[in-house]
Amino acid sequence: MRLSGYLIPATAFAAAAALCAGTAFFSMQMIEAASRQDVADALVRDGQDWAEVDVNGLQVFLIGTAPDEAARFRAMTVAGSVVDSARVIDQMLVADAEAIEPPRFSMEILRNESGISVIGLVPGETDRERLLDRLSGMVRDEQQVADLLEEADFPRPEGWAAAVDFAGRALEDLPRSKISVSAGRVHIKAMTDSETSRREIERELLRRVPRGVELTLDLSAPRPVITPFTLRFVMDEEGPRFDACSADTEAARDRILNAAGTAGFEGNANCRLGLGVPSRRWGEAGAMAIAAVQELGGGSVTFSNADVSLLALEGTDQALFDKVVGELEAGLPQVFALHATLPEPPQETDQGPPEFTATLSPEGAVQLRGRINTDMARETADSLAKALFGSESVYTAARVAEGLPAGWSTRVLTGLEALGYLSNGALRVTPELVRVSGNTGNKDANAEIAGLLSEKLGDGADYEIDVTYQEKLDPELGIPTPEQCEAQIVELIGDRKISFEPGSANLDSSAKDIMDDLAELLKLCGDIPLEIQGHTDSQGRESMNEALSRDRAQSVLDALRNRRVLTSSYRVKGYGETLPIADNSTEEGREANRRIEFKLVRPEPTEEEPTALEQIEQESAEGAQDAGQDAGPGEEDDAAQDDAAQDEAGTGEAGMEGAEE
Structure with missing residues (x-):
């Protein structure tokens, strides 16, 4: 009985302990599953689906490879917001930093x-x-x-x-x-x-x-100071046009151009904006003057600072002229002074009118012809032309004549100065007119010429400007890059060939056209580094071929220099027979190998900043190069010996004539 009294309580306690243990186990399983699921759901919602979750009791383990350190820290934060952060164990890795994209430097x-x-x-x-x-x-x-x-x-x-x-x-x-x-x-x-x-x-x-x-x-760039401040509008048989246009503001420019458009002007006008305007009402005055020319039915109006010259067409009705001039005088701002002219019909004479002409060719040659009033005036005109265009380029054939109008020398010298703005063109001076025509690469040439003529010829002087802007002559737009020049030379030569007299370095007559074309192109290219290469076939001695090819390349350089091409950065080199482009065993191949080529001398490519080892290697290479340069006099002696051998071997050079034809 006593044993049963102890057994029953012991059994009861054991059963209670087993029940508690079972309850605790199942509770722990429920907590682990809930923690795993809650943390995993939170990570997915935050975009951290790369992270995996594992649990062991109350501990929550984060496993996986984070794309970067920020993502790893974010995953820890998200998990800590679901369960106690002390329960979160970090077992994540971070992706290798080498895979990260470099920043934009x-x-x-x-x-x-x-x-x-x-x-x-x-x-x-x-x-x-x-x-x-x-x-x-x-x-x-x-x-x-x-x-x-x-x-x-x-x-x-x-x-x-x-x-x-x-x-x-x-x-x-x-x-x-x-x-x-x-x-x-x-x-x-x-x-x-x-x-x-x-x-x-x-x-x-x-x-x-x-x-x-x-x-x-x-x-x-700051706006230029325009001196004189010039505006010139012309209406004649060729239609309305601007010879010069200047304005102080965009609003003034628009007002002037709108007035010209009403008068029938179409197209774009190069109306410069600048400083130096004589009145803030410049745009208003210009528009009024253009409207006056339109009402007269033609003529010209020229503003030179505050001086205004209105020239009607010959035959304009006197009453209309008086009306328009009176209204314009009353309407112009007070600072402007108007000088109006109605030309009288010319009187018939037995002799033609006196005339002076000057022509400027595309090659730069200038000829002065016609009449001039004194020997001193002729010498002055000749000196001015030589100063503008070069002493060797001017030919003066003007003759001294009496009875020329007053101011004739001034008109001649001013016209020559205006001709200097052109690449090629002509000047014609008569008692009634100074006319400048030609081509230029300066967009502002019309305005600059108009300002010059209006300033030096005075009020009432009549002049015409027929100057055409050509983009190919523009130093900003017309100059191709060195690479484009090299390609254009090849295209220009095409199937043609620079030919020489047999066995000689003298250009033959058939080379003139191609040299003229090359000179025109190279003038546009400017001062580019160019190598003129001479090549021969394999007939004859190697040293003679090298010398002949060099002399021929030099002849081409001299011909370009004579055509006023800038050749200071050019060099010549004779390669002789060393670089054939065809088979020398056939006549066709030999003919192809005898040639002149133009190659651009390209600068050394920009190198990356050298490492210490690369600097040592570079210094070694430079030392070797200096040693090679020290051997230069010996090479020159060899070239001199080749030249001497060529002089002695007259029959050898003659033997090449057939091959060089």
């Missing part, structure tokens, strides 16, 4: 009166010390170079070094500028001193930009 260089600032993100390989030393060399002692660059440890992208180097060279010529640099791209925004300076800098930058770098330019 860019740099801005600002230069002004205070100095230079450079800001941006650059590759860690960039030699900042070298860059800053280069920038420091551009500033004065009182100016500073502010370094605001940051670095990222990534390889520099292709085109970065070339763009940075070009930006540094461009900055030297631009004291007020902002240059933006990225891999293979340079954008330059700058203020220049004048319009002429802007054109020169733009042209130079476009020619210097290296291959693989895209350049965009935004260059501006």
Whole structure:
């Protein structure tokens, strides 16, 4: 009985313990499942579906590979918002950093009166010390170079070094500028001193930009001071047109052009905006004068500062002329002075009117003919023409004559000065008219010529300007790149050939046309580095062929120089028979191998900044090159010996004549 009394309570306690243990186990299973599911759902909702969840009791394990450190931290935060963060165990990995995309490297260089600032993100390989030393060399002692660059440890992208180097060279010529640099791209925004300076800098930058770098330019210049401030509108049998147009504001320009459009003018007028206007009512005065010309049915009106010259057509009704002139005088602002002229019909005479003419050819040759009043005036005209066009280019055949009108010398000299604005053209001076015609590459030539004539010929003088702007003559637009020039030379020559007299370096008569065409093209190309190469066939001695090819290339250079082509950057080289393009065993092949070629001398490609090892290798190469240059006199002696052998071997050169025909 006593044993049963102890057994029953023990059994009851054991059963209760088993029940509690079972309840605890099943409760733990429920908590683990709920925690796993809740955390997993929260991660999916937050976009962190790369993370996996595991549980062990109350502990929640996060497993998986995070794309970056920020994603790993975000997953821990999301899990900690569902369960107690102390229960969250981090067992995640982070993706390898090498797979991360490099940042976009860019740099801005600002230069002004205070100095230079450079800001941006650059590759860690960039030699900042070298860059800053280069920038420091551009500033004065009182100016500073502010370094605001940051670095990222990534390889520099292709085109970065070339763009940075070009930006540094461009900055030297631009004291007020902002240059933006990225891999293979340079954008330059700058203020220049004048319009002429802007054109020169733009042209130079476009020619210097290296291959693989895209350049965009935004260059501006202050408005020029126009002296005299000129406006000239003409209506004749050719229709209404502007010989010159200037305005102080865009509103004044629009008012002038609208008045011209009402008078029948069509097309675009190059109406310059500038400083120096004699009155703020310039646009109003110009529009009134153009309307007066329209009402007269034709003629011209010329503004030279505040002087206004109105010239009616011959035969205009006197009453209409008086009415229009009176209304214009009353309407013009007070500062303007009007001089109106109604031409009288010319009187018939037995002799023709006196005349002076000057012609300027496309090659630059100038001829002066006609009448001039004194020996001194003729010498002055000859001297002025030689100063404008070159002493060797002027031929004077003008004769001294008596009875010429007053001011004849002034009209002649002013006309010659106006002819200097043209690439080619003609001047004609008569007692009634000064006429300038021709072609130019200057968009402002009409306005500049009109300003010159109106200022020096005085009120009431009649003149005509028939000047055509040609884009191919424009130093801004007409000059092709060196690469385009090289291609255009090949295209221009085509199937033609620069030929020589047999066995000689003298150009034969058939080469004249092709040399003229080449000269015209190369004048447009400007001062480009060009190698004129001479080649021969394999007949004859090698040294003789080399000398002959060199002499022929030199003859081509001399012919271009005689045609006023800039050849200071040209060089000649004779390759002899070393570079055939056809089989020398056939007559056709030998004929093809005898040739002149034009090759662009290209600069060395921009190299990436060298490592220490590359610098050592480069210095070794330069030392070897210096050693090779020291051997130059010996090579010259060999060339001299070849020339001497050629002089002695007269029969050998004669033997080449058949092959060189």
